Amino acid sequence: MNYKDTLLMPKTEFPMRGNLPNKEPIRRQDWEDRNLYEKNLERTKDRPLFILHDGPPYANGDLHIGHALNKILKDFITRYKSMAGYHAPYIPGWDTHGLPIETALTKKKKINRKQIPVAEFRQMCADYAMEQIDNQREQFKQLGVRGDWDNPYITLTKEYEAAQIKVFGEMAKKGYIYKGLKPVYWSPSSESALAEAEIEYKDKRSPSIYVAFETIDGKGLLEGGEKFIIWTTTPWTIPANLGISLHPNLEYVVVAVNNEKYVVAHDLLEPLEEEFGWEEATIVKTFKGQAADKIVAKHPFYERESIVMLGDHVTTEAGTGCVHTAPGHGEDDFYVAKQYNIDVLCPIDERGYFTKEAPGFTGMFYDEANKAVTEKLDEVGALLLLKFITHSYPHDWRTKKPTIFRATSQWFASIKDFRHDILQEIKKVNWYPHWGETRLYNMVRDREDWCISRQRTWGVPIPVFYGEDQTPIITDETIQHVSNLFAEYGSNIWFEWEANELLPDGFTSEHSPNGIFTKETDIMDVWFDSGSSHEGVLMNRKDHVRPADIYLEGSDQYRGWFNSSLSTAVAVTGKAPYKTIVSHGFVLDGEGRKMSKSIGNVMVPSKVLKQLGADILRLWVSSVDYQADVRISPEILKQVSESYRKIRNTFRFILANLADFDPNKDTVAEAELQPVDRYMLYRLQSLVTDVKEDYDHYEFSSIFHRIHNFCAVDLSSFYLDFAKDILYIEEANSPLRRSIQTAYYEILTSIVKLLTPIIPHTAEEVWEYIPGVDAESVQLTDMPEPREIEQFGQDDQAKWNHFMNVRDDVLKALEEARNDKVIGKSLEAKITLTAKDEETKAVLEMIPNVHQLLIVSEAVVSTTVSDNAKTYKYVHAVVEKHTGEKCERCWMSSHTVGENEQYEALCTRCAEIVDAHYAE
Template sequence: MRWGLPPLGPGAATLAAARSLWGPPRLPCRLGWRGTTTGRLERSVTGASSQLPNSNSGKYRDTVLLPQTGFPMKLLGRQQPETELEIQQKCGFSELYSWQRERKVKTEFCLHDGPPYANGDPHVGHALNKILKDIANRYHMMSGSKIHFVPGWDCHGLPIEIKVLSELGGKAQNLSAMEIREKAKTFAKAAIEKQKSAFIRWGIMADWNNCYYTFDGKYEAKQLRIFYQMYDKGLVYRSYKPVFWSPSSRTALAEAELEYNPKHVSRSIYVKFPLLKPSPKLASLIDSSSPVSILVWTTQPWTIPANQAVCYMPESKYAVVKCTSSGDVYILAADKVASVASALETTFETISTFSGVDLKDGTCSHPLIPDKVSPLLPANHVTMAKGTGLVHTAPAHGMEDYSVASQHNLPMDCLVDEDGIFTDAAGPELQNKAVLEEGTDVVIKMLQTAQNLLKEEKLVHSYPYDWRTKKPVVIRASKQWFVNITDIKTTAKELLKKVKFIPASALNAMVEMMDRRPYWCISRQRVWGVPIPVFHHKTKDEYLINSQTIEHIIKLVEQHGSDIWWTLPPEQLLPKEVLSQVGGPDALEYVPGQDILDIWFDSGTSWSHVLPGTDQRADVYLEGKDQIGGWFQSSLLTSVAMRKKAPFKTVVVHGFTLGEKGEKMSKSLGNVINPDVIINGGRDLSKEPPYGADVLRWWVAESNVFTEVTVGPSVLSAARDDIHKLRNTLRFLLGNVADFNPEKYSIPVKNMYVIDQYMLHLLQDYANKVTESYRQYDFGKVVRLLQTFYTRELSNFYFSIIKDRLYCEKENDPKRRSCQTVLDEILDVIVRSFAPILPHLAEEVFQHIPYFKEPKSVFRTGWISTSSIWKKPGLEEAMESACAMRDSFLGSIPGKNAAEYKVVIVIEPGLLFEIIEMLQAEETSSTSQLTELMMASETTLLAQEPREMTEDVIELHGKFLINLEGGDIREESSYKVIVMPTTKEKCPRCWKYTAESSDTLCPRCAEVVGGK
């Protein structure tokens, strides 16, 4: 059977016949070919002519329809940033957020902006974060959701205060609290303006006149209300506990304000604690005539004066050993005997072993204060990883130590002040000495004198430092305000199971960090922040806070901001009815407290101020991985404390930005990349060219942001090259729809060329994959899909095939309009697909679409729209099998012009023959769809080999498997491709070898030109 084909593609009858052969299109099909052919994924373009009909070659140049567009191939030098600024003006970037808020749409997408810190210039870390958020917002807006995105800034805290004070030098010491606050606020405001103008320049969509600031009175008032409600529920309390303390900042710090220095050097020591009273079991194992010592190891010698106990692990085995060199008898963990003997450069003889529980009720002497008793106590925090298996316990200087002291009613006195200096209570030898410096020296000397020091050695290990001053912290007990997070953590961990984490591993990281946190210290001993709204009694250890005092303070703060805590006299900070109960204005018994709230509590309560509706839950929180222990956690803990729900449905976590070689960015290394220099260029434009904001955005989108993200000159240059390639594709598309109006000239899908229908089929697949990648926040996949599509499917394949049809057919020929209809759809889908990533380029393309009477905004006209009739799996078989033969042919003539050859395709009768026959109804043709696809001058389709063959032919063999899963058809067909030079001459108009002589037109061109 030979099917008669209509002039354009398979008609209804053909498709019906095809469907009867291939089964319904919805069946998944698996196709493959073997032998000399390659798959479509590696489509060959070898042998395809790079020549285009040249409009300047001779008398026919005016009859060739070459692309026409004003869209530039490249924007050179300053043109890129300047064009972007024009686009922002012309396309209403600044009004876009307000415009979309006014739309009547059913769904709302809320991305809650975690507040960047208001100190310093905008940097690439900001760019990574804000651009990721903007890509998500723009996608959801185009998809039909109303976006709720309120940018904010974290404005309080130690780093700003330190910066302000360091700039003032010696003058800083004489400043009042209010002077420091005013200077800090001025500093924060200046940083906010710098950062805000950068974010606007990057194309971040928001209402920049309505942001949130943690120093805003209304924000502070909401925060104080949450503080009081948590206090009222018994979740906030004041207590004397060990906390991380920064002597360099003179304040308590939270875990999230620490950074760990892996190269910190500590002076570790082995110390003897003379056994005073052995337990009964232990007494039976030792010779009472020889003195015995408990052996302890510590990396913090300065804490020895505060020792109150020695802890052991009840389940572990311990040993009594004799030192072979000194004869001294020690007790230590049985597992540690060999390693400790080696460290002490001696050998131990084990006398006996016993279980840890047998140490119960034993005591030893304090190594510096002989008449002070240190009991031996069981504790689960003792490990065998390092040391001796017996742990020196100083309740004022360790979280676990404090826990042991609480259970056994041990004293918790702290001998160290706010500056990290021993107090008078530490004794005359130690007082006024810095614990981490000279204080450590003196303690070690005192232990030597007491003959209780066995060894001192340097230990390089990871140690917590103040994240801002870069100086080591200590743990010291002090009176602080805490959030009791024990119960909150349990609920929070349950709620986190319902939150989607991207990447999924971030969930475990967050749970682990919460588990490690015994309590949350929320008080700081500084002035630049929100005051903790309590009043302390002048003489007693009592404080005053209740619903009346808090409501009064909240009203004042709402109206005037938190400065009132420092500017108003104390009697005005209390409501009249309370004031009369506590001594009246003249004999007031209470003074306002001097602590401020941790800035993680500041920013962690942002959900209550910013999130919309009664639910107050964001669809997404998206921040860097440092916020797993910071803002993500403080937001979760405050939200769970207040209303037993998480403030987010999805949490997206990205990595940090690093230099090109994966090194940390630092001024000293000279590898800091300034986003402003990326956009506008540096001093030497040959080294630092102006890339514009879209290159910055492309870099963010294409990076694997879920790990560390590298940036540098070569990365940026590659991003610019990628955008140039994309521009070339867009220019081709725009140029070839110059004379096309879709309303007038579109061709229905069923009447299109098969290859055109096939491109719509691929386009729909591309659109679906891109949409799903945006939904998953996988913007890197969007970029990869885009690049693959415009490089492989378009530039290398479709464009190279259709140029003849576009340039050389009659202007209104349905064949040409078929192709233009598809180019128009491709242009629309591609531009929308990258618009969230490259908004400036997307709007620039829309300015050049020829049939728009007035340029539209890509962002105001919705997301990608495709049609279900584009999806035609059946077509895939036709194209895949034809491409197999095309690849055989082109692969056999590397570097040569395909148009100089004619091709004979021989297929045994059967399904494959009938599929290929769809592309060429007649036996031999120079104008069929099959010839166009092959890019040859003539194609012959036969069911058996030709009788006569010339000698200079190339014969290629292959097989193609058609396999319909779930159907009954599975057929493998052999084919042969015979390649021979054409006998025709080159047409002077279309340059195909289809003319009878070199100075006459081929029949097709003669008809086109004759018609003109």
């Protein structure tokens, strides 16, 4: 007889290899064909609503790995919530206006936007955006992200634009919107104003110059001829200089050196002496800044005055304490000059070139003018020192080119008018990580006004009319009318119709006695677009779900979408648009470097999917501490693949050992389960409790590590390993065997459900092989609920936990015996254990067939310590080679081998099983 044929070996068609790149697309198509997303919504429709509001990615280009991280994290949450007692629809969105699409058309498709009618160019932009959405939508779906992909929200749609107009109108109604002249971030490369959220800082090499301004009217404090020294890293702003700012409470000195007299802050004299190489500088006069108010100096090379002004913005952190003041190119400069009724001078056009207001430099690009201005200063003897420094400098985050401050007439939202309300709302939000609260709070606390106008074409028009006297007209009537028009026709009509056609019939205004109106040509900042989504999306739903339960985006959105959404929502409703904020870091390469095409370290999601599959990428997302910057590389993904393989093999082993198990008739009553099986079910309940708590707190890496460890340690290294002696050897309906299978079944179904939000393709595949499940899909089930295990109390928990510690001692003893060549495999061993304490003694006496759990052929519990015993933490142990013969069926060494004459190669246990069920 071939005794192998008498074993109940594992059987399953569940494949060892996932072959994910090939199988996942087929599975996703199947989900789509079966309308699983819609079925899930129908299944959960009567449950409490949970809304994760999607921060819209920009509709341009293929997805990068950061997109994948973001969307997969969101999918974890919505999938989990739908299995945890909630109705969790997911509506994806896209941000579609702004410069990148204009640039894509002009560069990639060689379109000259200035030679095409505005409305026609805008239609081209819209068409391009929709093409990009189609492309990105398919790529997001390939990640396994589940949602209402056929009905996303898109910021260029009529309905959305109409809602955005209402937000603008409500803010204007409350007095938060105004038009004013002041310096703003200006991007010559974009030819447009920018908001703070559109600025990024990068290193830039700049000239560092010290310039002397000679006093021509000392106002009785100075004699005349003294020279105020200013310091600047933007020489090109010197032609716009109208003054010098001092701090009223700082102490200033007049120092005599090299036959000249210079004015600087006293606190900075020592470092300036070193900088200029002054060896014999003598203080000839000391005065407080306020005493120098309105002293008149002379511009270095123009025939005009530079007035000394007083301002609290002056510091002694760097420079000279005398601040070069160009009201057209600095916010502090602008405000201090305003107090002195000094007009703004801004001799730079929208492209960054000097106008005729800067004689000698007209037509020169501002950055190139640095050299020319410096040379002019040197020529007239005003340049004291020229060096070069590398410093952090603001850049346009779209074009990556440097920005400038430039005074222009712009539309602003006055954040300071409702800043207190925003700060109060920030305190009510749940923050993951917790430092997010401080970060956004500090940003808002220091924020003044938000420049919301842009001098571009592709965006939502600012819905303002002008009267004949150029007074801006924004009324409830005009806003509602424009909103209605946009809802019907779209915003392109703003550029196609005349102003009078866009106004309500019969509209009149005191500002236009002749009934002639014009319209604003600027568009809104794209952050106003996406920041209005609480109105355009959340309030456009039938159930009006503002505030959303959660916003989840990258950490750069504290200055972006988190910020703009909060500002517009508090302005309109007085409340935050979200209850919880979760932010994630950036994705770096394996060495912690930013991904760059020039370095060649960019990882593209589509390539990962083709090589490894979406579930591997999703498992990687679950494995990292996403709230900080995370790393990805082929080596890291290889490690993740190994973890996936361990989990998959665990599923396969359990499935294979449930081949003959029918849960409807073979399940063992809990009271009749074997103690070790009850213990493993207790361990499972702990896992379920912890994992669900991790999901609720968005701690996905903890979920990954808990489940991986449970599969690798609790199951593979212990429960699945020793159970082979029962599952393969005992008869099919043995109570011992059915007890293990009962536990296996619950363990399998529970872990599959716990992992469904993370690796849905694999979870669905496993689900199809589980016997007796009644749900069409694992996605249409609920998370397991932790429960009490019958006849398993706290004492049992403590004893079994202690047994696992004792087992660690035994494994060490066996390993040492193996190294000493006493035994080969552990089944060759007989081990004698003597407890070192009463707790260990009680545990060893509690467990029947302890040799099976330790995977040895014989385990003896002794009360005396043998002379050759080795001492471990909990036991004294003697490992020796078993003196019995090896059973050819179970491979145990036993003294009973050969006792049955019919089956001489078998131990009595195996002989009885074979005789009863397999005798020829």
